[in-house]
Amino acid sequence: MARILHIEDLRVHFPINIGTVRAVEGANLTIEEGEVMGLVGESGCGKSTLGLSILRLLRPPGRIVEGKILYHGEDIVRMGAKEILALRGGRIAMIFQDPLTSLNPLFSIKEHFIETLRTHEKRIETKEALARAERMLSSLGISPERLHEYPHQMSGGMRQRIMIGLGLILNPDLLIADEPTTALDVIVEAQFLDLLDDLRKRFNLSIMLITHNLGNVAQLADRISVMYCGTIVEVGPAQTIFDEPLHPYTQGLLASIPNIKLDEPELKLMRGSLPDLVSPPSGCVFHPRCPRAMDVCSEEWPKTAAVNGHQVNCWLYR
Amino acid sequence: MREELVTVRNLKKHFPLEKGFFDRLLVREHRFVKAVDNVSFSIMKGEVLGLVGESGSGKTTTGRLILGLLPATGGEVLYRGRSVISYSKKDMEELRERMQIIFQDPYASLSPRMSIGKAIGHPLAIHHLADAKTSKEICLSIMEKVGLSPAPFLYRKYPHQLSGGQRQRVVIARALVTNPDFVIADEPIAMADVSVRAMILELMMKLKREFDLTYLFITHDLATCKYICDRIAIMYLGKIVEIGPLKEVFSRPVHPYTETLLDAVPVPDPRFRRTHPMPKGEIPSAFNPPPGCNFHPRCYIAETRCRNLEPGLEKVGEDHYVSCMVRGSWGSRD
Numbered sequence: 001m002a003r004i005l006h007i008e009d010l011r012v013h014f015p016i017n018i019g020t021v022r023a024v025e026g027a028n029l030t031i032e033e034g035e036v037m038g039l040v041g042e043s044g045c046g047k048s049t050l051g052l053s054i055l056r057l058l059r060p061p062g063r064i065v066e067g068k069i070l071y072h073g074e075d076i077v078r079m080g081a082k083e084i085l086a087l088r089g090g091r092i093a094m095i096f097q098d099p100l101t102s103l104n105p106l107f108s109i110k111e112h113f114i115e116t117l118r119t120h121e122k123r124i125e126t127k128e129a130l131a132r133a134e135r136m137l138s139s140l141g142i143s144p145e146r147l148h149e150y151p152h153q154m155s156g157g158m159r160q161r162i163m164i165g166l167g168l169i170l171n172p173d174l175l176i177a178d179e180p181t182t183a184l185d186v187i188v189e190a191q192f193l194d195l196l197d198d199l200r201k202r203f204n205l206s207i208m209l210i211t212h213n214l215g216n217v218a219q220l221a222d223r224i225s226v227m228y229c230g231t232i233v234e235v236g237p238a239q240t241i242f243d244e245p246l247h248p249y250t251q252g253l254l255a256s257i258p259n260i261k262l263d264e265p266e267l268k269l270m271r272g273s274l275p276d277l278v279s280p281p282s283g284c285v286f287h288p289r290c291p292r293a294m295d296v297c298s299e300e301w302p303k304t305a306a307v308n309g310h311q312v313n314c315w316l317y318r
Numbered sequence: 319m320r321e322e323l324v325t326v327r328n329l330k331k332h333f334p335l336e337k338g339f340f341d342r343l344l345v346r347e348h349r350f351v352k353a354v355d356n357v358s359f360s361i362m363k364g365e366v367l368g369l370v371g372e373s374g375s376g377k378t379t380t381g382r383l384i385l386g387l388l389p390a391t392g393g394e395v396l397y398r399g400r401s402v403i404s405y406s407k408k409d410m411e412e413l414r415e416r417m418q419i420i421f422q423d424p425y426a427s428l429s430p431r432m433s434i435g436k437a438i439g440h441p442l443a444i445h446h447l448a449d450a451k452t453s454k455e456i457c458l459s460i461m462e463k464v465g466l467s468p469a470p471f472l473y474r475k476y477p478h479q480l481s482g483g484q485r486q487r488v489v490i491a492r493a494l495v496t497n498p499d500f501v502i503a504d505e506p507i508a509m510a511d512v513s514v515r516a517m518i519l520e521l522m523m524k525l526k527r528e529f530d531l532t533y534l535f536i537t538h539d540l541a542t543c544k545y546i547c548d549r550i551a552i553m554y555l556g557k558i559v560e561i562g563p564l565k566e567v568f569s570r571p572v573h574p575y576t577e578t579l580l581d582a583v584p585v586p587d588p589r590f591r592r593t594h595p596m597p598k599g600e601i602p603s604a605f606n607p608p609p610g611c612n613f614h615p616r617c618y619i620a621e622t623r624c625r626n627l628e629p630g631l632e633k634v635g636e637d638h639y640v641s642c643m644v645r646g647s648w649g650s651r652d
């Protein structure tokens with residue numbers, strides 16, 4: 001398998017008046033061709049910042065201060081504006097939690113498709129653009145008549161399908177989906193996950209599924225990266241992340257989420273909360289909340305260890 | 319026999335639909351959103367009843383009707399067997415102290431300009447239940463009980479100076495300060511992060527034991543119900559479609575909508591991946607609900623009669639009721 005994305009030691013900072021928010025601090029992540037990589041962690045841990053960095057969509061004052069983002073071996077961090085534009089929507093698509101913020105209320109769905117196609121294929125005829133939009137909708141199970149509707153006339157689930165259609169119309173090979181189902185009701189959410197699963201096969205997509213919902217990644221992901229405080233603390237195949245989590249944070253996170261299929265009567269509580277990313281803890285960033293912390297944990301950052309097919313950053317496994 | 323603490327009978331709330339300018343000229347009759355449509359259930363003292371459904375199904379409206387925060391279009395609410403309609407003004411005020419609500423978004427339900435202590439003591443002040451000194455003592459003691467400590471320090475803080483989890487504790491403390499016996503929790507953990515969710519659930523259960531509380535737990539998340547509810551009621555387009563003991567509904571769902579909902583719950587374990595696709599379709603708009611059984615357009619076992627006749631709740635097991643013609647006793651359930 002070829003590697004479609006390789007993020008290496010990425011650091012992304014937001015300088016603000018009280019200091020610097022270290023939103024991403026030494027993150028490593030890879031996505032192989034055709035795989036679904038689940039990126040999970042509590043809100044505020046840096047997931048969106050990491051996703052936005054890939055398309056260089058960071059809001060000011062956000063800045064990539066160090067690291068590489070290799071897409072098919074080419075470093076996105078060092079690309080010029082023109083190359084970045086070609087990447088966005090063209091090779092890499094991105095969808096967000098709230099499709100309304102990405103859709104223009106004054107434009108019909110039809111106009112959105114034409115506009116998207118024109119930014120990459122300037123001379124495309126309207127007729128040709130419409131034909132392609134119709135084909136895209138029908139492959140998403142949406143009636144072509146809906147091309148004439150406006151975003152506010154649609155349900156949240158339908159809008160999210162339209163966003164996927166706009167994302168895929170230019171045939172990208174990587175989709176970054178940032179909490180795509182968080183605003184949807186549970187049945188619509190499950191339908192949307194079905195759709196993603198179907199599309200990955202038909203369009204030969206690799207997907208980075210960013211979510212705080214571990215149930216969603218369990219349904220779809222091949223591998224899972226667990227993020228905490230701006231860094232990836234554990235990576236492994238989906239099944240073994242759930243069966244044999246190694247990092248104390250992964251263990252705590254899994255024990256604290258409801259599982260309708262299990263018989264255990266109580267959830268286990270994870271003590272403490274996500275620290276301030278302006279002044280993160282020394283050593284292992286998880287040490288103030290870790291039930292197994294040792295002296296060394298507050299002194300030095302544990303290097304990545306390969307254990308049981310996982311990569312884990314924790315002094316328990318050196 | 320356990321006491322029925324709160325009972326609702328044939329409760330209805332129909333909101334008149336906002337009409338556009340031309341509609342007002344052209345259409346004479348009012349159209350209505352049937353947000354709550356003939357809902358009946360009771361909550362036993364000391365139990366937790368889960369009210370579950372997708373957004374727009376009428377859960378919040380049901381909660382507000384029970385508390386008298388909205389006038390009902392029809393039906394009645396009974397507290398300890400007595401209809402609230404017959405209450406005098408003074409009885410009503412007392413009832414307001416007995417029943418409280420915790421809202422979904424702690425940020426929106428706290429005034430940014432009111433200190434934490436003031437906010438928690440507010441219900442005591444509006445009900446004239448305590449002088450300033452006693453009020454402060456009561457607040458500090460409740461704050462310790464909900465884990466807002468050190469209480470004297472946090473008492474003077476403002477909502478923006480607290481974490482999300484702490485704000486939700488403030489909202490819980492405020493609901494408990496009048497010493498209620500019935501609390502409606504309207505999606506209390508929907509906005510919270512995973513670790514905060516588990517903490518709030520645990521806190522709610524602890525407070526239930528300490529204060530001898532009865533809960534109506536409103537949620538769209540079935541998995542959470544497992545940790546807190548004794549019984550659950552499934553709501554769809556303003557109606558209860560299934561109600562019964564949690565374990566029984568989970569292991570033996572009867573209504574096809576309950577089946578679909580349970581099936582859709584994301585399970586945090588790849589071993590339980592759903593292998594068959596979800597049925598298509600979304601919840602229709604509540605102002606123009608389908609005739610007959612309002613679930614029929616999405617139902618995989620619907621028959622012709624489902625399009626014309628409206629089912630009502632029927633007993634299908636011990637304490638277990640379902641509103642479905644095919645699966646109920648009219649049908650040929652094995």
Ligand SMILES: Nc1ncnc2c1ncn2[C@@H]1O[C@H](COP(=O)(O)OP(=O)(O)O)[C@@H](O)[C@H]1O
Pocket residue numbers: 014016021022023041042043044045046047048049050059060061062277
């Ligand atoms: N534009 C910004 N300015 C300042 N801080 C920001 C900005 N965007 C994000 N952050 C901070 O970066 C951290 C990571 O945020 P984010 O990437 O959105 O996390 P997640 O997606 O995991 O919830 C948070 O502490 C957040 O407050």
Ligand SMILES: Nc1ncnc2c1ncn2[C@@H]1O[C@H](COP(=O)(O)OP(=O)(O)O)[C@@H](O)[C@H]1O
Pocket residue numbers: 333334351352353371372373374375376377378379380604
């Ligand atoms: N004040 C109101 N005016 C008009 N319609 C309302 C009002 N409140 C709720 N509704 C409608 O009633 C239905 C049920 O809403 P709600 O009780 O909030 O559902 P839930 O809490 O299950 O999401 C929805 O269709 C909603 O749009």
Ligand code: SF4
Pocket residue numbers: 247248249284285286287288290291292293294297302313314315316
């Ligand atoms: S390095 Fe130490 S503090 Fe960090 S997770 Fe491992 S044991 Fe806990």
Ligand SMILES: [Mg+2]
Pocket residue numbers: 047048049178179
């Ligand atoms: Mg995010």
Ligand SMILES: [Mg+2]
Pocket residue numbers: 377378379
């Ligand atoms: Mg609601």
